[in-house]
Amino acid sequence: MRERLLADGHRESEDAQVAVVNTCCVTHEALSKSRKEAARAARTHARVYVTGCGANLAADAFAGLPANVVVVAKRSEETPEFVAGDVGAIGCVQADARLDRVRAFVKVQDGCSFSCNFCVIPLVRGASRSRRASDVLHEIVRRVAQGHREVVLTGINLGCYRDRTAGFDLPRLVREAGATPGLERLRLSSIEINHVDDALISALRETPAVSPHLHVPLQSGDDAVLRAMGRRYTIATYLRRLAPLRDDFNLTSDVIVGFPTEDDRAFANTLRAVQEAGLTKIHAFPYSPRPGTATAQDDPVPAAVKKERSARLRAASQDACLARWRTKIGRDDVVLVDRTGRGYGDDYSPWLVGSDTGIGELVRVRGAAVSEEGILAA
Numbered sequence: 455m456r457e458r459l460l461a462d463g464h465r466e467s468e469d470a471q472v473a474v475v476n477t478c479c480v481t482h483e484a485l486s487k488s489r490k491e492a493a494r495a496a497r498t499h500a501r502v503y504v505t506g507c508g509a510n511l512a513a514d515a516f517a518g519l520p521a522n523v524v525v526v527a528k529r530s531e532e533t534p535e536f537v538a539g540d541v542g543a544i545g546c547v548q549a550d551a552r553l554d555r556v557r558a559f560v561k562v563q564d565g566c567s568f569s570c571n572f573c574v575i576p577l578v579r580g581a582s583r584s585r586r587a588s589d590v591l592h593e594i595v596r597r598v599a600q601g602h603r604e605v606v607l608t609g610i611n612l613g614c615y616r617d618r619t620a621g622f623d624l625p626r627l628v629r630e631a632g633a634t635p636g637l638e639r640l641r642l643s644s645i646e647i648n649h650v651d652d653a654l655i656s657a658l659r660e661t662p663a664v665s666p667h668l669h670v671p672l673q674s675g676d677d678a679v680l681r682a683m684g685r686r687y688t689i690a691t692y693l694r695r696l697a698p699l700r701d702d703f704n705l706t707s708d709v710i711v712g713f714p715t716e717d718d719r720a721f722a723n724t725l726r727a728v729q730e731a732g733l734t735k736i737h738a739f740p741y742s743p744r745p746g747t748a749t750a751q752d753d754p755v756p757a758a759v760k761k762e763r764s765a766r767l768r769a770a771s772q773d774a775c776l777a778r779w780r781t782k783i784g785r786d787d788v789v790l791v792d793r794t795g796r797g798y799g800d801d802y803s804p805w806l807v808g809s810d811t812g813i814g815e816l817v818r819v820r821g822a823a824v825s826e827e828g829i830l831a832a
């Protein structure tokens with residue numbers, strides 16, 4: 455949407471007349487934050503477009519907002535065109551793209567044809583579909599020319615990526631994207647364990663630009679809970695498929711805490727699985743029933759229990775992160791600086807570097823110590 459508006463001659467500015475609030479509905483909290491953002495934007499902008507999953511799931515979540523708020527309940531492919539058309543082009547203004555030049559998120563796939571019982575995404579994003587490989591590869595060339603050092607391939611269910619006409623699947627896309635001249639780093643945003651197979655692992659390992667980092671949603675470490683969730687794997691499968699990456703890749707994950715059938719024993723299995731898989735950073739999501747899903751009516755685990763389990767999981771995650779970070783002490787790494795004094799190493803571990811280092815620079819560093827926030831460069 456940003457690029458589409460910039461192409462029409464609009465300009466990004468702190469006091470813009472138009473705001474776009476791209477919303478999330480993956481939890482109840484995400485939706486209510488989205489509404490708050492829309493209400494806030496409506497006070498400071500002449501026109502506000504509410505787009506994305508929240509707008510598609512529940513337009514009534516945005517009911518009662520001021521008349522300058524437009525809720526756009528459209529598919530992602532149609533949204534930029536609609537917003538641009540509604541705003542109207544200002545043809546003669548020269549676009550000044552104030553894009554983040556460090557890391558580009560290149561969307562290659564949208565939607566999901568899986569049907570996890572708790573998940574609202576297939577309802578709001580529709581079935582899986584992929585961009586043409588040639589479009590993706592051209593966009594990466596363009597991003598590199600703009601000065602981006604890192605590209606993250608994104609999608610709702612990336613492993614479903616297919617361009618059948620051109621004969622591409624995700625492993626081939628990784629190989630060809632990684633061969634883009636000038637691209638320093640390539641990562642995947644997230645991948646389901648069902649898609650972590652030999653072909654993908656070989657593509658990741660054999661493509662020099664690929665960072666040794668993989669985000670693989672676990673959701674639960676208990677087989678009965680995984681079944682109740684409608685996930686399509688057992689914990690043994692999860693561990694077996696990640697085993698070849700465990701020694702050198704930084705493995706991160708998402709876990710839902712307090713799913714309806716999760717008791718203390720099941721949660722203990724999750725903590726064990728996190729450790730056995732060698733996961734570091736875990737995003738813990740307290741379970742939140744979503745309208746239209748199979749488990750929409752079930753939410754028996756008390757909020758206090760979810761909170762306590764989330765805190766235990768976050769503590770385990772922090773311990774695992776610290777343990778990984780400590781292995782970097784005395785060793786060299788290359789950090790892509792993405793904020794003042796901060797950046798990410800090759801495996802997406804966070805580093806704290808000197809504040810005089812320029813944003814967008816790749817700097818060679820040596821680990822001196824660790825803090826709660828990352829590895830301190832010498």
Ligand code: SF4
Nearest residue numbers: 566568569570573575
């Ligand atoms: S695979 Fe992911 S996006 Fe698809 S239904 Fe399951 S949780 Fe939702």
